[in-house]
Amino acid sequence: MSAQTLADSREAEATGSRLGRRLAAFLLLAAIVALIAVTPFLPNYYIRVVNSLLIYVLLGIGLNIVIGYAGLLDLGFVAFYAVGAYTYGLLASPQLGLHLPILVILPIAAAIGAITGILLGMPVLRLRGDYLAIVTLGFGEIIRILLNNLDDLTGGPRGIFGIDKASILGVSIARPGEIFWLLVVTVFIVGTLVWRLERSILGKAWAAIREDQDAAKGVGINTTNVKLAAFAISATIGSIAGVIFAASQRFVSPESFTLQESVLIVLMIVIGGMGNILGVFVGASILILLPEVLREFAEWRILFLGLLMVTLIIIRPAGIVPRTLGPVRLVKVLFGK
Amino acid sequence: MVGHFVQQTVNALTIGSIYALIALGYTMVYGVLKMINFAHGEMFMLGAYAAFLALSLMVGDVGSAGALALTVAFFAAVLATGFVGVGIERLAYKPLRSSTRIAPMLSSLGVSLALVAAIQILAGPQPRAFPSFFPNERFEFFGGSLTTIQIGILIASFILMGGLQILVTKTRIGIVVRAVSESRATAQLLGINVNRSISMVFFVGPLLGAAGGILYASYYGVMTPTMGAVVGLKAFTAAILGGIGSIPGAMLGAFILAAVEVAGTALLPIVSFGTLGTEYRDVLAFAILILVLLFRPAGILGEPVSEESMVYKREF
Numbered sequence: 001m002s003a004q005t006l007a008d009s010r011e012a013e014a015t016g017s018r019l020g021r022r023l024a025a026f027l028l029l030a031a032i033v034a035l036i037a038v039t040p041f042l043p044n045y046y047i048r049v050v051n052s053l054l055i056y057v058l059l060g061i062g063l064n065i066v067i068g069y070a071g072l073l074d075l076g077f078v079a080f081y082a083v084g085a086y087t088y089g090l091l092a093s094p095q096l097g098l099h100l101p102i103l104v105i106l107p108i109a110a111a112i113g114a115i116t117g118i119l120l121g122m123p124v125l126r127l128r129g130d131y132l133a134i135v136t137l138g139f140g141e142i143i144r145i146l147l148n149n150l151d152d153l154t155g156g157p158r159g160i161f162g163i164d165k166a167s168i169l170g171v172s173i174a175r176p177g178e179i180f181w182l183l184v185v186t187v188f189i190v191g192t193l194v195w196r197l198e199r200s201i202l203g204k205a206w207a208a209i210r211e212d213q214d215a216a217k218g219v220g221i222n223t224t225n226v227k228l229a230a231f232a233i234s235a236t237i238g239s240i241a242g243v244i245f246a247a248s249q250r251f252v253s254p255e256s257f258t259l260q261e262s263v264l265i266v267l268m269i270v271i272g273g274m275g276n277i278l279g280v281f282v283g284a285s286i287l288i289l290l291p292e293v294l295r296e297f298a299e300w301r302i303l304f305l306g307l308l309m310v311t312l313i314i315i316r317p318a319g320i321v322p323r324t325l326g327p328v329r330l331v332k333v334l335f336g337k
Numbered sequence: 338m339v340g341h342f343v344q345q346t347v348n349a350l351t352i353g354s355i356y357a358l359i360a361l362g363y364t365m366v367y368g369v370l371k372m373i374n375f376a377h378g379e380m381f382m383l384g385a386y387a388a389f390l391a392l393s394l395m396v397g398d399v400g401s402a403g404a405l406a407l408t409v410a411f412f413a414a415v416l417a418t419g420f421v422g423v424g425i426e427r428l429a430y431k432p433l434r435s436s437t438r439i440a441p442m443l444s445s446l447g448v449s450l451a452l453v454a455a456i457q458i459l460a461g462p463q464p465r466a467f468p469s470f471f472p473n474e475r476f477e478f479f480g481g482s483l484t485t486i487q488i489g490i491l492i493a494s495f496i497l498m499g500g501l502q503i504l505v506t507k508t509r510i511g512i513v514v515r516a517v518s519e520s521r522a523t524a525q526l527l528g529i530n531v532n533r534s535i536s537m538v539f540f541v542g543p544l545l546g547a548a549g550g551i552l553y554a555s556y557y558g559v560m561t562p563t564m565g566a567v568v569g570l571k572a573f574t575a576a577i578l579g580g581i582g583s584i585p586g587a588m589l590g591a592f593i594l595a596a597v598e599v600a601g602t603a604l605l606p607i608v609s610f611g612t613l614g615t616e617y618r619d620v621l622a623f624a625i626l627i628l629v630l631l632f633r634p635a636g637i638l639g640e641p642v643s644e645e646s647m648v649y650k651r652e653f
Contacts, residue, residue: 124631126631130371130373130438130442131630131634133442134373134573134577134630135626135631138623138626138627139623139627141570142620142623145619149617267443270439270440270443299454299457299458300458302450302451302454302457303450303458305450306447306449307447307451308447309447309450309451310428310429310444310448313433313443313447314429314432317436318437
């Protein structure tokens with residue numbers, strides 16, 4: 001075979017594999033669109049599973065900003081989720097006698113979430129690594145103990161019952177199928193915003209801090225503000241996820257906001273691949289769908305989950321989806337350069 | 338009043354010595370591997386279950402076990418838990434030694450989940466009555482009362498802690514472990530078998546934790562599969578408070594934490610005129626943790642750590 005034909009056949013092969021990849025990507029996209037379109041027609045049980053998956057995706061996108069982009073390990077993320085859920089629980093239930101609509105509560109919850117995020121962020125900015133992880137863990141536990149004991153406000157361990165059905169501009173959002181659409185829209189908006197954010201100057205500053213904080217400081221990045229922004233934005237997203245969670249359950253109690261939940265969200269990110277929105281989807285699918293599949297082995301499933309966790313971390317410590325395989329790459333494969 | 342004070346001091350010492358036994362495991366692993374071993378609380382739980390299993394294998398009815406059976410069960414359980422610790426390190430942490438620092442930490446969370454689930458499957462999720470490992474008699478003591486269980490716990494834990502101190506400072510094993518914790522690379526260059534000394538740490542730590550679990554369960558007379566979580570977190574707080582990586586620090590931290598807890602439980606309702614009940618005791622523990630980390634991250638006896646050494650560079 002002459003050199004010329006060899007080069008040609010290589011070229012053809014490369015084009016072929018590029019086409020193949022493009023085809024695969026399109027098939028994947030079509031499958032996702034089809035799944036979204038089909039979901040509302042499934043039995044309620046399946047829609048509820050998908051809804052809980054999407055709530056975790058939202059939480060994962062939020063926590064990923066702090067862990068994956070800025071490189072700060074936060075083990076108390078569930079506190080912000082709780083802030084959102086209880087904001088909705090308090091403002092739209094007989095608990096305080098207020099019955100505000102969800103569109104009014106969402107910005108309130110987002111603001112409270114951002115403030116809580118900054119409150120946690122300010123004192124812990126000096127800490128890094130393990131110490132930060134422990135302080136955030138303690139913060140999450142303190143919030144949970146407070147929810148458990150401020151009986152007059154939060155209903156204590158019983159939680160808040162009888163939360164209003166949500167409705168947006170007269171459209172009721174209460175049944176699983178309706179919550180599903182709310183979640184799809186929210187995940188899409190939040191996901192797109194965060195993806196744009198990652199590629200913005202702020203996102204680059206986060207990456208700089210993650211890679212080398214001192215160098216980042218050296219080139220004039222205000223590390224304090226940049227870290228606070230990470231905490232605030234991530235807390236806001238966590239809080240929004242909490243509002244939707246409360247609206248779909250119409251009941252909140254401290255039991256939903258334990259350390260295990262925080263750990264689960266961290267794991268989703270680590271297993272899926274850090275700093276990567278696609279990774280969050282993969283990680284959430286594994287950790288949320290697998291226990292559902294294993295439900296008939298009820299008491300065995302936590303054991304499986306624990307062993308799976310260890311195995312996955314050993315096999316792929318950097319996560320399943322590599323950092324480079326982000327939406328940018330996906331768009332490129334789909335539509336060419 | 339004096340009697341009350343004496344009583345509370347004895348209670349604090351008892352709980353403190355149990356926290357100290359567990360805190361030592363956290364601090365040793367951190368000293369050598371710079372890793373937070375979240376599965377360590379489960380060693381505490383495993384110890385109690387292993388002792389219970391050993392007793393029921395030996396005498397059938399656990400409640401009627403004699404002194405010999407109790408002693409044998411105690412040693413069998415702590416040794417078995419030590420070997421479990423070594424096995425866990427081999428399977429779940431060793432493959433991750435060259436990986437990011439967060440990976441073994443998360444792996445230990447997975448181990449902890451799996452262990453609790455496994456015990457729940459094997460022994461049932463409900464609490465079980467646990468036999469006392471010491472005769473139960475009560476003495477009057479400066480107006481307070483002191484039980485033989487408390488005396489037994491204090492004696493047993495001080496013997497174990499003294500033994501550890503001798504092991505670490507006087508024996509060859511201890512010197513090797515300290516060398517590895519100082520610098521793994523240098524120790525390796527000097528021909529020290531790093532793997533063996535890490536195994537040693539994962540044998541001794543769980544062994545002490547298991548002893549703590551047996552003492553704790555026999556103090557309260559009950560064990561549950563989830564008992565390791567809260568007590569483990571407290572012991573961990575104690576390790577941080579004293580200065581993680583420092584053995585005397587872990588003990589000091591444990592006694593301070595226990596004192597604050599006992600005092601807090603007694604004083605909180607009085608100081609706050611009844612608005613804050615004893616349920617805020619755990620908030621107190623975490624609040625201490627956060628304050629210590631903010632103002633003296635190295636802990637009371639820990640060596641001041643330069644910020645540089647705490648950075649996760651390129652580790653995420």
